[in-house]
Amino acid sequence: MLTAFMSYLGSEVSPGVAGNQLWALIYVLIIFAGVSVAVICMNWLERKALAHFQVRLGPMRVGPHGLLQPIADALKLMLKEDIIPAQADQFVFWVAPLIGLLAAFTVYTVIPFGPSQAVSDMNIGILFMLGVSSLGVLGIVVAGWASNSHYPLIGALRSSAQMVSYEVAMGLAVISAILMTSLNTSGTGTLSMIGIVQAQQQQGIWFLFKFFPLGLIAFAIFAIAMVAEVNRTPFDLAEAESELTAGFHTEYSGLRWSLFMLAEYAAMIAVSSIAVTLWVGGWMRPFPNLLHAPAWDFIFSMFPGLTFGGLAAIAFIGTVRMPSHSFFRIQRIGLAVFAALLGFLALFLLFVAVVGHFASAGVALPVALPPKAADFLRAIARFSDGIDYVYWFVLKVAVFMYLFIWYRATWPRYRFDQLMKVGWKVLLPISLGVLILTAAVGVIVS
């Protein structure tokens, strides 16, 4: 086991490709924990951002600035009574949230957080991803059916129709991105998620800007369809609060309901990751080819540390600005500790970036290092690179997540038939046209 652990450390490919099951498992656990934490953060951020859009404060009581609110809510939901309606189909009712959750989390097996920072690199990665992510609808449909109640049933019907129609436009938009990969230097296209990002690197352009404006249009279609795919405003018909009370999860409460929410947010992150991978260069930092000198590498590798430093500063300013009333003393201490944690994290990341830079730049040291120490330095350099990749990936995903919140604050909800109209009469023809044009331009160019 130790050899399995150690043998992978120097590897340059993802554990799935290297055939190292131990590390694959470690990656799965890291991703599962990371996504769960991201969902918690997203929950807090959405409530705060939405509140500030709407001239209110949002959660403020549980922890400083409501930082512990998601945890308090999760605890509350876990402690609630587990209700299964008497008329419901008990087993299906029980299994429905798990289907949604599994579908949302399985997608992460092929999402590349970096060239080797993925569980696996499947040669049909994007296909796998589309297939699994559209399984999420099964959870919703099954939940609506098993509840044996009218509102959930209508919600489930809406959801199934919606997903089916938006899947098509989404798939076509994805195909035009895949076509663009076939123009890379080797001349063959790829369905591998890692391959798609590498193709963008080799061609020196994000597919967003490829064949301008074709890439942009395909991206826009994908960006619209992905909102519909995860049932968010303005396409949140399946749970349309003001029409169907809560749509497909009307009859759900407690932990099962929270599983639906977890699945929804995980799916949001997953589709954003697909968008980032396909169009916005995945893990690549801005201008990886143009600004390629080691000095640039060093500057960009400082970004993660600086970001956390900035967050620490914001938290620290929050501590200073908190009212000095004794009522806030515990909150002040809590926020100060949080700021300190962020600050330490920032320092650690900066340290890793600096050491990694010197290790990879091969600066001549006055004394010769023992081989073990040299290995260790190389490992740090690799770790530093990994942090960079994950940082830029997460940053791009975060932009999309913010957009989801922004949409929710701004737009009303589409009606069912209008949604279908947009899907079939607008998005589908445009995406078909873009696909054909992309193919034509690709043939002409190559």
Place this chain on the structure above:
Amino acid sequence: MSAPINERSNLDLETPEKPYLDSNELIINMGPQHPATHGVLRVILKLDGEKVLGTECVIGYLHRGVEKIAENRTYTMFNPYVDRMDYVAAVSNGLGYCEAVEKLLNTEAPPRAKYIRVILTELNRIASHQLWLGTHALDIGAMTPLFYTFRDREEILKIFEKYCGARLTTHAFRIGGCQYETYAGFEKDVKNFLTFFAPKIDEYEALLTGNRIWLERTKNVGVISGADAIALGVTGPVLRASGVKWDLRKAQPYAAYSEFDFEIPTGENGDTFDRYMVRMIEMRQSMRIIEQAVNGIPEGPIMGKVPKVIKPPVGEIYHSIEAPKGELGYFIVSDGSTQPYRVRVRPPSFVNLQALDVMVRGMLVADVVAVIGTLDIVLGEVDR
């Protein structure tokens, strides 16, 4: 399934027994606990998939017997009760009642009182329309306007609170005039509100008026023709949006409305978007009225010559005013005693709610909530 609710039910709730996996109509109960029925309205929907085949409103969950209470109260004592009918436009309710009793007594409020009444009533109209806009937008799925309108409505409620101590159920007026003189700085507060509020309407409109989704959700939704609206007794912005220029403030001027210069907005198509636009313009027109009233408010007494004990002569009276939601009428029968023999209220929400079935037949479930929102009903007034 269950039997029809009553003999006059327009829905056939009997559905024959059918085998498993049939495709019969879905009868669904919307309310009384539902996020978009504005209180405790219960609508029974008969659906074919998402298409509405028919609706039936079940009301009375908020019935408090306001009209019956009137028979056991003196005219003065009943005055606060009317505030509890349309609780988002309490000032209008009070104005209608006070004017009706004054008419019965054959007296009139002094000019200054009339101006104060106009200012407060129009402020209340704006507040009511703000609440309508926020909830209507929320029903259609836009969350944010609700918070904006509530933020701005607060300024109006502050003026009410300063004037008479209450924010919602104000009991601002008395029979014969007003109880309270305006407080020092009242005019300044009102003017400040006008300058504060003018850009806020633009803000609401920026969020909604040109919004594609908002247009799709409201254009050609819940259409009612002018003739249908008149036949159903629909009044207020709903009627005006159908192209009928009928506003009691112009048609039968009461209080001091004949002295002000304002326009009555009308729509053309009678759809939800027209009703939205009519109310938005009405808010601006209300601001015009308030501005004129504040600038021209006369000096003088605020209470007319009304006896301490109100004992109207035997007779009956119907007086109606243009409340934010439509024609609010009071029919009062006096037997010469200190208590009314009978009070009958013609509430605009109750009558307008009748149009729901006409407006949503053949539309989708999502339109039902849009139409309930656009009718601007308050269940306190529907059930009384």
